[in-house]
Amino acid sequence: MxxxxxxxxxxxxxxxxxxxxxxxxxxxxxxxxxxxxxxxxxxxxxxxxxxxxxxxxxxxxxxxxxxxxxxxxxxxxxxxxxxxxxxxxxxxxxxxxxxxxxxxxxxxxxxxxxxxxxxxxxxxxxxxxxxxxxxxxxxxxxxxxxxMDVVVKPMETDDEKKGKAYVHWKAWHEAYEHIISKDYLDHLTLEQCEKWAFEWSDNTYVAIVDGKAVGFVCFSQNKEVEPAVGEIFAIYVLSEYYGTGVAQKLMDLALDGLKEYPGCELWVLKDNPRAIRFYEKYGFKSDVTFKELKSLNATEMRMVKYATEN
Structure with missing residues (x-):
């Protein structure tokens, strides 16, 4: 009880x-x-x-x-x-x-x-x-x-896309400064992130606080595996909103949106313990699959969560 x-x-x-x-x-x-x-x-x-x-x-x-x-x-x-x-x-x-x-x-x-x-x-x-x-x-x-009044909604307007782009750019510099290649970070521009935001806007949700984007999540079906599973492609929050519940709202929305699938997966940098701990709280576990990202001089690790583990 x-x-x-x-x-x-x-x-x-x-x-x-x-x-x-x-x-x-x-x-x-x-x-x-x-x-x-x-x-x-x-x-x-x-x-x-x-x-x-x-x-x-x-x-x-x-x-x-x-x-x-x-x-x-x-x-x-x-x-x-x-x-x-x-x-x-x-x-x-x-x-x-x-x-x-x-x-x-x-x-x-x-x-x-x-x-x-x-x-x-x-x-x-x-x-x-x-x-x-x-x-x-x-x-x-x-x-x-x-x-805090946090609104999580589909990314639709140009301002929301620009806000998502800023979060993407800023969060990479905040989270990955000591993890990935400095040369790659130096060449990751806000303009490039805006280009991605406008080109690939499907299945992207933004967290809005006081009228500005402070985080986002992208998720959909992974069609490269059989049977199909859900995949969270990206989830980022500005560092000033760490520990405020924004990331949890984004993750909850993503998992709810993928609940029809037998499982869910995501990729995380192996040397990013903060992110790994966050995913583990939601039941994700490493399946010991790794991928080398030469341009970033870093290694990604796959984490999975099955519906039976909810």
């Missing part, structure tokens, strides 16, 4: 226990000891009860046992906690995605300014700082985050 249920008077102690354990674990390194020790399950029962009386919706994620909680008040997401032994297993992401869907418009949240682990988590799920800050307690400030 893996489900998110509403907190009520029957299960409020379990929710309070999860909240207490997780809050103490995540705040003990930077909050006053006495302040931390106040957050007992009994204290958190009162806290949750008072919030629910104020029309806050509280939820708990249960996977055989309670593992996490989150609350939503209008478009404000709060109280997202997962017990320490269950962290980094996808529960936090599931709770956040659930809470986002409960918001009628742009979700927002506040975190303590020195809670860097929480900041990294929210940024990797598409949130960004708004610049708003307010003081909480003991000289510690809270910082506001709001969900």
């Amino acid at each position: 893996n489900e998110i249920i509403a907190v009520d008077k029957e299960n409020i102690f379990e929710a309070a226990r999860v909240h207490s354990i997780s809050w103490i674990d995540s705040h003990k390194s930077f909050c006053d000891k006495n302040f931390v020790e106040m957050h007992t399950p009994e204290h958190q029962i009162e806290y949750i009860s008072n919030k629910m009386k104020s029309r806050t919706e509280f939820y708990m994620l249960v996977d055989e046992e309670p593992v996490g909680v989150v609350s939503v008040t209008g478009n404000l997401i709060e109280d997202l906690y997962v017990i320490p032994l269950k962290q980094r297993m996808g529960y936090g992401t599931k709770l956040l995605q659930f809470a986002v869907k409960k918001c009628s418009c742009t979700p927002s949240l506040w975190i303590l300014e020195n809670n860097k682990r929480a900041e990294q988590f929210y940024c990797s799920n598409g949130f960004k700082k708004t610049g708003r800050v307010h003081s909480v307690t003991n000289g510690i400030d809270e910082v506001e985050f709001t969900m």
Whole structure:
């Protein structure tokens, strides 16, 4: 069983226990000891009860046992906690995605300014700082985050093609500077990338943030193998958007678009560990097939993912 249920008077102690354990674990390194020790399950029962009386919706994620909680008040997401032994297993992401869907418009949240682990988590799920800050307690400030508005759509207009070309050109220089031939990079011009963008625009989707392209993905059927499989030909994001969830949105769209095929493949530079780790998170594995790219002075490695491994 893996489900998110509403907190009520029957299960409020379990929710309070999860909240207490997780809050103490995540705040003990930077909050006053006495302040931390106040957050007992009994204290958190009162806290949750008072919030629910104020029309806050509280939820708990249960996977055989309670593992996490989150609350939503209008478009404000709060109280997202997962017990320490269950962290980094996808529960936090599931709770956040659930809470986002409960918001009628742009979700927002506040975190303590020195809670860097929480900041990294929210940024990797598409949130960004708004610049708003307010003081909480003991000289510690809270910082506001709001969900970044990322639109992923088919590349259609000339501006989108030019934007895709810039991402292509810039991302190659950012990601491959120490991997491939400097001579090749020096000769890869923005004009050449624009030429490719206008000539080969089919099955290309761009990620748009604040009216500009910040990433793209190209995918289709690989007709050179039998039976046919899906192939992701390219996926790039500007480095300033690393860890913001943009790449995940592009990959999710590509995999959904290729789900009719028995498998999916892609090629990645063997000496690009960041990209390899990203693909491995989606279930791709090397099939130990390599291809030498003499013009780049680099080696490509094929990674595959089969439908049965979803």
